[in-house]
Amino acid sequence: AACGSSASPAGDGAAKELRLGYFPNITHATALVGVEKGFYAKHLGVPVKTSTFNAGPAAIEAVFSGAIDATYIGPNPAINAWEKSKGKAINIVAGAASGGVYLVVKQGINSPADLKGKKIATPQLGNTQDVALRYWLDSKGLKTDTKGGGDVHIVPQENAQTLQTFATGDIDGAWVPEPFASRLVIESKGKILQDERDLWPNKQFVITHLIVRQDWAKANPDLLKKLLEAHVEATKYLNDDPAAAAQTVNTAIQKLTQKPLKPEVLASAFKNITFTNDPIASSLTGSADHAVKVGLLKPVDLNGIYNLKPLNEVLAAQGQQSISDR
């Protein structure tokens, strides 16, 4: 790359460690079990330094500044990072999780038509959930606008606040990821009006994936492969023994935040998420197209955002099917 090569204080020549970021969050279960079960340590052979973040921007700032090499992250920050750096900063190298996003509404709302004049929360203006809600409402003939006006009022707010405002009745519903969707249902007697999976082909869309710094990947192809090996093993573990995995995830969350999920929330949320190595490229481009359609995004060229070759090599070595970046 023309720039940024000096950004890594560790030096990209031959990295002596891997610096990995993730969130203490159930959609990042792959990383949580990977760290907890020692998969990364086992495969990488160099020390793994982990950093946790509570939101996307800090993780991207860390990637940009070269403070971490790879991180698990949602689709939006990845697209932003790609776009702002004009395709120079990062690549998506694997998928991690799919599904687990719902439109939860108050009792008494039974159809999209009932949403007219109601307030629905999304995590953030222009993020995947926000786009999905707008696109979905549009498809149901309900108008919205980016300022919260229209037939349905969309109020972007942090998920934590959504829990509160839903409980106090300030909002009528929310399009949110797990574990918030399950908490709305279990704690505030919300009702699922729409499972986002039903809107996508094969009922699959990306919620978490793994990105790496391009210059790190270029300088450390071996480490990248080993990282992916660990990632694939973690995904396998999650799918092979979901009950044990769920426990492992909760243990990890408790260690990081001192606050484990309630068992019923954990069970419900875990069930709703699919863990897969496939970044489900079609959903990312699809979501970007939707964003353009609802007027939230200028068209972005996502061509080249995926670098799945190392992943496919790893999968091939294990005799698994290769994954497409379209």
Place this chain on the structure above:
Amino acid sequence: MTTQLVDRTTAVRLEAVSKVYGHGGNGLLALDKVSLSVRPGEFVCLLGASGCGKSTLLSLVAGLDKPTQGEISTVGRQVAMMFQEPALFPWLTVSANVEMAFRAEGLSKHERRTRAAEFLDLVHLGGFGKKRPHELSGGMRQRVALARALAQSSSSSSSSAEDEGGAVLLMDEPFGALDAMTRDLLHDELERIWRERALSVLFVTHNVREAVRLGDKVVLLSSRPGKVVEEFPVELARPRRTDSAEVAELAAKITDRLKEEVLRHGH
């Protein structure tokens, strides 16, 4: 604590008043069983060495401090006081500083200003009403404070017709920073106002002649602890002149007594 305690023939009465600053071993006995009274309309001068407790005594009378022992009573709705320092409010103009004396009375803004101007003229500061205290010389500041105290003690709220005597006026070295001429002129003005308003005055000074010039009675305090050493009635006819022979004679007598007292205390 009842009206009985306040004799109609006393404007200010101190009975065996003691004042200790600080506590225990560090305590400093500033006043020791001082008894003193000022009759309504009487002009009493206080003399004493530096640090003997004169200012302390005035604070006690003004109610700014509590005596450690003893009783103090004053007649009159308000006690006006002129401090040893000018104690002007730096954020107010000279005129506004004097106007503060009428605040409690509820006069109109215009009336306040007019009356303040009168008192400023009295102290020869006619043109300085719009200046701020920091633009004045030390003696001018002292005169502003004088104007304020006089204004206050001659304002209607501080002396009511029913009282036998007028308001109480306490003055702590009011002319200390003034030249002899200005001082003489102000002596006359003070005497005039004192008589017109029938004020009861307690006046601290270091100038023995000034004390004799103005007072009906001169009270001599000893130092550390402050005690009343002697009271000198001044029975000279008014108007008196500071440089007259009678004044000089009595002043010399008091000065000798004072010197004795000061020297006895190792000063």
Place this chain on the structure above:
Amino acid sequence: MTTQLVDRTTAVRLEAVSKVYGHGGNGLLALDKVSLSVRPGEFVCLLGASGCGKSTLLSLVAGLDKPTQGEISTVGRQVAMMFQEPALFPWLTVSANVEMAFRAEGLSKHERRTRAAEFLDLVHLGGFGKKRPHELSGGMRQRVALARALAQSSSSSSSSAEDEGGAVLLMDEPFGALDAMTRDLLHDELERIWRERALSVLFVTHNVREAVRLGDKVVLLSSRPGKVVEEFPVELARPRRTDSAEVAELAAKITDRLKEEVLRHGH
């Protein structure tokens, strides 16, 4: 601005110095072409009505303010000054306030304290070194300021052996808040130090006798604008006594001249 300008026979020289406070129409001419000189080792007293510009003159000499016109020159590494107000540092004890006079000299802590104690004894405040300024009476504060100024002007750094005269000492009504006895005692001490240290003193007072008692020369200022009206050489033999006949006589003469001046200005 060269050494030539400073005559070896002048400790302080003012040449046609004017000082205007404020600007334009609001400007106040405080000093008007004042010329004055103090010889090394000379004791000059300044007299004048309240507000005539005495303090202003001292500030100019001390370099605290710029003259609007004219030239001022002083000899001696340092000019010590005692302000009209005590100007003590409230966060320091009395002793530490006096010790500030030796700061520039780099004496040891212990030495500073010992010397400060000497000067406090001198002003009869022996036991008060550990008090804070707010615990003192007005006159005591003034004496602390006096101790500090004397300490400064007799410290080695302010008078160097090469100088013909010692340091310059400016005093603004240093005894204004003191009783006559204390004053007399301090006159003697001041005179002694002045002679021992060969100080050049510029001394402001309102007390004409005091001026005559202490000064080699008494300078009379008129008021608004301040101008030198007359200089009176005092040729009485020392030691003088404030209550001696010669002092009284000259004082009376000066007082008459002063009165004339004050009355001429409508005071």
Place this chain on the structure above:
Amino acid sequence: MAVDTHARQIAGLDALELAGDQRAGIASRVWARVWPMLTAIALVLVAWQLVVLSGRWPEYVFAGPITTFQDLGHRLGDPEFYQAVGTTMRRAVTGFALAVLVGLVVGAAVSRVKVLRAAFGALITGLQTMPSIAWFPFAILLFGLTESAITFVVILGAAPSIANGLITGVDYTPPLLLRAGHVLGFRRLQLYRHVILPASLPSFLAGLKQGWAFAWRSLMAGELLVIIAYQSSLGEQLAISRELSDSPGLIGTMIVILVIGIVIDMLFEAADSALRRRWGLNPV
């Protein structure tokens, strides 16, 4: 030989910096105030550009002045920008005004009534250290998704430091002035109004300045709390810039915040200068 001439005294005086050349014309006085600022800005810009040129970080990570000002220029051409600034300023001023009221009342009560001071004195600083986000849930509980919730957060942010400023001022009122007021017949409220309050003004003003900073910061966070239809705001723009990893947008918004802060500071500075002039303190 130690010779002290007039020239040296003037130097001593300059060290004291008591005097300014007050006869200079207005133009040159304005210029004297402006050129250091312009120089400072120029220096910052040059340093910034040099860092960018050094290539330590790519432009998308740390935007240079050119990109930033281009981006800012675009935004300045957009009426929505002014709307956003307007919305934020309106909220800031409302919130601050209410905070001044609350701070004044609380400060007055606590500073003069011993029991209240013992009960709540320490709590004020305690509240001051409470980060705004802690109040968000309560703001929403009390006010729902309305502007009042934002105002609530702003008041809680600013009022304590305004109260503290007043309390400091009251504590440091010269006793002599209190005594003078007492002798003039002022008691309680009157003493407060005529003596204590004016004497505390300098400290109160300092408290107001700090309070403004707290109010503004609380607002920047609070504006994310309730995003109101058709109303963009500076706080939202700041957060979105960060969210989108939009370096020129972020720096641009920071510049806008800085400029507003500087303008407000100048207002405070003017008030303070006037005060100092009246009190006879060294003017700047």
Place this chain on the structure above:
Amino acid sequence: MAVDTHARQIAGLDALELAGDQRAGIASRVWARVWPMLTAIALVLVAWQLVVLSGRWPEYVFAGPITTFQDLGHRLGDPEFYQAVGTTMRRAVTGFALAVLVGLVVGAAVSRVKVLRAAFGALITGLQTMPSIAWFPFAILLFGLTESAITFVVILGAAPSIANGLITGVDYTPPLLLRAGHVLGFRRLQLYRHVILPASLPSFLAGLKQGWAFAWRSLMAGELLVIIAYQSSLGEQLAISRELSDSPGLIGTMIVILVIGIVIDMLFEAADSALRRRWGLNPV
């Protein structure tokens, strides 16, 4: 007839509140300071419980005192809690100490050098109004994911108000004392050290107090910036409690923050009281 007896004068005096009964024993003096605080706490607890009992909000939205203190009790039993408080306090103290240093130097320079003041004076308040999150990207760029990044944010938060406190103090130094210092032969640095700094102490102390509040708030935000694995901190706990809508956890953390704030305030208050006593100002 208007009669003013001793009793009335004492009343007037109490209004001035200049005097406390200084002969009271230590126990009763401590009690006089403690009971209003205990009463205040009791009142708050009762009001809080009443709101919860009113059933206006479900317990998981607004936890009552019982739930909260149970939760807090659990946490107090956990060594990790003390570790978190320890980590946060360590960062706060380090950051604050550095901020004091920076604030002192900047304040001293800006307050006495005219050119610097014209150039940077207004910038200080400008910086003060900059919300912490704006600095996050720069903190990470400069320091990576290290504690230094947090410290950087804390310093930027606190130093301006410390500098401002000093500047106010310098501006309001009584000219008479400056003149006295000048006459005593103090120039520039010496004048600063012996006169200006001690004279500004009250205002500087007020600035420190405000600075602490800024430092603490910046820290609470900054602790989210760099979450160091398995090293919990108060800021993180606050954010997580909020993230999880964990009402008892949030209120519990707020109580902890409040208690720390109050303890710190008491330290400042003690310093301030000592200062006032030395200066001969009305003691509380």
